[in-house]
Amino acid sequence: MAYLAPTDFVTKMIDAGEAKIFMSTRDTLVRAYMAGAILALAAAFAITVTVQTGNPLAGAILFPVGFCLLYLLGFDLLTGVFTLCPLALIDKRPGVTLGGVLRNWTLVFFGNFAGALTVAVMMAIIFTTGFTEAPNVVGEKIGTIGEGRTVGYAAHGWAGMLTLFVRAVLCNWMVSTGVVGAMLSTSVSGKVIAMWMPIMLFFYMGFEHSIVNMYLFPSGLMLGGDFSFMDYLLWNELPTVLGNLVGGLAFVGLTLYSTHIRPGAARNTPARGIVTSPAE
Structure with a gap:
């Protein structure tokens, strides 16, 4: 499981951000769509495991399978490009502009949303047998999640909004660490292990991931959750x-870039004295 030195994998991060900015619109949307769909399936899988076993840790341990698959296949999440693309701008790569970064973020957002929404519709059909009966126990759980993490926050006002924001910051701190994990190794097993750990942590801790939520909340609305679409957007x-933008860029992208690509000047150290023997 060959490990890359920090200067090498941070350079790969910058290269990846640059490549994503110059990617065609079609490829950007296709890769974002598939990433949103695969992550949504992983979320549905993890919630199903949690409900059936009664053990949230079991769902959290298994959820990263979706994240690992989508990154091994070269697909893109908004949380990842939040961290990678600005590095190419900061590094002053030729032709990279703020407009190019924002274009990439916009396309990936809508591609992720479309993929997650597709899976939300498909899973809602399964949970309700084609909308002919009430949601099963997994569908009911998804509706409850949607209520608690929208109107539940709103009930606390600005304290709820602060809590939501901090959970989102912590989420992409871990998720972007997983994105970097895919670059730490040149072997599939090494990449998977490095990605698995922080993703499992974020899911079990209940942090807020914008793409997972693109599945959970539209799905919750289809399954009878007592909240509105505006509740979902605003709360x-x-x-x-x-919060995902701040967490990924501030705690992962900029920290790694500043210390491995643009490190501070090394401190002067005192010269080591040379000890000679009496015979000399």
């Missing part, structure tokens, strides 16, 4: 996107 998705 979850939009603050989560902002």
Whole structure:
């Protein structure tokens, strides 16, 4: 499981951000769509495991399978490009502009949303047998999640919004660490192990991930959750996107870049004295 030195994998992060900014619109949307769909399936899988076993840790341990698959296949999540693309701008790569970064973020957002929404519709059909009966126990759980993480935050006012934002910051601190994990090794097993750990942590801790929420909340609305689409946007998705941006860029992208690509000057150390023997 060959390990890359920090200067090498941070350079790979910058290269990846640059490549994503110059990617065609079609490829950006296709890769974002598939990433959103695969992560949504993983979320449905993890919630099913949690409900059936009664053990949230079991769901958290298994959820990263989706994250690992989508990154091994070269697909893109908004949380990842939040961290990678700005590095190419900061590094002053030729042709990279703020407009190019924002274009990438916009395309990936809508691609992720479309993929997650597709899976939300498909899973809602399964949970309700084609909308002909009440949701099963897993569907009921998803509706409850949607209520608690929208109107539940709103009930606390600005304290709820602060809690939501901090959970989103912590989420992408871990998720972007997982994105970097895919670059730490040149072997599949090494990549998977490095990605698995922080993703398991974020899911078990209940942090807020904007793409997972693109599945959970539209799905919750289809399954009878007692909240509105505006509740979802104002009291979850939009603050989560902002928190994910801050968490990934501030705690992962900029920290790694500043210390491995643009490190501070080394301190002067005192010269070591040379000890000679009496015979000399």
